[in-house]
Amino acid sequence: MRRALVTLITLVLVAAAACGGETTAGGGGDGGGSGTTGKEGNDLLSVVKERGTLIASTDPAYPPQSSRNPAGEFEGFDIDVTAEIAKRLGVDVKYVTPPFDAITSGGWSGRWDLSVGSITITPERQKVLLFTPAYYYTPASVAVHQENTDIQDPATDLDGATIGSCVACSYESYLEGTLEIPGEKPEFVIDDPQVMTYDTDTTAIQELALGDGARLDAVMSALPTLEGAIENDTPIKVVGDPLFYEPLGVAVDKESPEDPQAFFDEVSKIIQDMHSDGTLTEFSEKWYKGDDLTKKT
Structure with a gap:
């Protein structure tokens, strides 16, 4: 019995070694x-x-x-x-x-x-x-619902607005006024936004698509991502120039x-x-x- 137990333990140790501990x-x-x-x-x-x-x-x-x-x-x-x-x-x-x-x-x-x-x-x-x-490098831009007519310039028309972005990303940091980019000085032009964060940009864009001001007034994302959503018939539109360029x-x-x-x-x-x-x-x-x-x- 003891000899069988020793043999079993030996086999287990050999198997563990073969696995490399990974x-x-x-x-x-x-x-x-x-x-x-x-x-x-x-x-x-x-x-x-x-x-x-x-x-x-x-x-x-x-x-x-x-x-x-x-x-x-x-x-x-x-x-x-x-x-x-x-x-x-x-x-x-x-x-x-x-x-x-x-x-x-x-x-x-x-x-x-x-x-x-x-x-x-x-x-x-x-x-x-x-x-x-x-x-x-990608341009960081803003989109609103396609039915919106009030927001045309992010620098002047988004103060206090509810804006969606991805969580823990550069867009959230920008909206909070804390974004730092080596060699760059972003200009924070949106005052007191109400920032709503999502697992990814796509989810935020889907929330905006529900209707003008239904859940969000705008979304901030990479311009190519916003343009891709528009090409897929998502009812949004890009407004204004990019707010900064991301390395x-x-x-x-x-x-x-x-x-x-x-x-x-x-x-x-x-x-x-x-x-x-x-x-x-x-x-x-x-x-x-x-x-x-x-x-x-």
């Missing part, structure tokens, strides 16, 4: 991947290449940057950029879809390797995330369980190479109606 990330089916949990102390670049798969977080409902097509496959500008990064690393790619605020707050615990999620580079986020050079970078967690520096340096080089060889311009023109958003305006 665990599956929590947060639901799309909230995380197998990641690098359990491989603390390793180099992230080596771990990704050994795994053969880049695990990237993305937004499943943020067209034309990232969304699921009718077949359930991810597509969009950010998706093309992610796939190209994986290709140049020599690995496949797997997408996970955690909440946006879980991405920007850092502390990913190795559940995903990077985020190519149109994340605005800000000093606050740089405290917890490493950012590559900006891979593109958007690929993010890597500073608190990665394994050393992220070599991985970050390699991804940064890939982004620079994609600028130089025209790949980013090609993707931008593909998804943004011929516009090249990879150059700062």
Whole structure:
């Protein structure tokens, strides 16, 4: 009996060693991947290449940057950029879809390797995330319901208005007057807005579409996202000029369980190479109606 018990314990220990101590990330089916949990102390670049798969977080409902097509496959500008990064690393790619605020707050615990999620580079986020050079720039704009005739200029007509935005994103920070962008000084022109936050821009746009002032007076989002909604017959319209331009970078967690520096340096080089060889311009023109958003305006 004792000998059988010893044999059983030995088998269990061997099986545990074979698993390498790696665990599956929590947060639901799309909230995380197998990641690098359990491989603390390793180099992230080596771990990704050994795994053969880049695990990237993305937004499943943020067209034309990232969304699921009718077949359930991810597509969009950010998706093309992610796939190209994986290709140049020599690995496949797997997408996970955690909440946006879980991405920007850092502390990913190795559940995903990077985020190519149109994340605005800000000093606050740089405290917890490493950012590559900006891979593109997008105009932050305002839309109202198509029946609205009172709001024509965001700088003068939105004071005190109820405005929807994504949660923990640059638009919420702008509306609260706290947005900081390295090298830029945003001009805060909307006084005392009532800010309503949503899981993603698309949800806010759907709320605005319910009617003029029904739940929201306006929505703030990336201009391409607003234009995409209009093309899909959402009853909204863009008003005024962009309020600011966002530099958007690929993010890597500073608190990665394994050393992220070599991985970050390699991804940064890939982004620079994609600028130089025209790949980013090609993707931008593909998804943004011929516009090249990879150059700062």
